[in-house]
Amino acid sequence: MAIQTAQVSIENIDDEDGLDSVMTALKNISGVTAIDLDPVHDFATVSYDDTDTSIHALTAAISMVDYVTQPFPIDAPQNPHHRD
Numbered sequence: 001m002a003i004q005t006a007q008v009s010i011e012n013i014d015d016e017d018g019l020d021s022v023m024t025a026l027k028n029i030s031g032v033t034a035i036d037l038d039p040v041h042d043f044a045t046v047s048y049d050d051t052d053t054s055i056h057a058l059t060a061a062i063s064m065v066d067y068v069t070q071p072f073p074i075d076a077p078q079n080p081h082h083r084d
Contacts, residue, residue, distance in 0.1 A: 003033060004050045008058050013039045018065075025061040029053050 013019055019037055022044065026035045031052025036045040046058055 002050045003047055004055075005045060005047045006055050006058065007043045007045050008055075008062065009043050010037070010039070010062060011042050013037075013042070021065040022062055025065050026058065029057050029061055032058075 010022060013022065019039060022037065023035060026032055026044070026046060029048070031049040032046060033049060034045075034047040038044065048055075048058070
């Protein structure tokens with residue numbers, strides 16, 4: 001078991017129903033261990049067991065609720081928040 005952490009860009013969430021939909025989608029993925037939504041900065045920080053799921057499953061689940069996503073490993077240089 002290897003726990004990974006990724007920040008997933010979540011744009012266009014502007015209401016409680018949108019936040020609930022994204023949380024439900026992420027919680028339903030086997031292997032997700034923690035979720036922290038930050039709608040002010042348009043991203044979620046998700047911890048997951050990489051033997052059970054992948055970053056692609058995170059983005060696929062969120063896209064099913066019609067939000068645009070872009071995954072970045074938390075420490076990747078292309079992650080716009082990696083120095084925050």
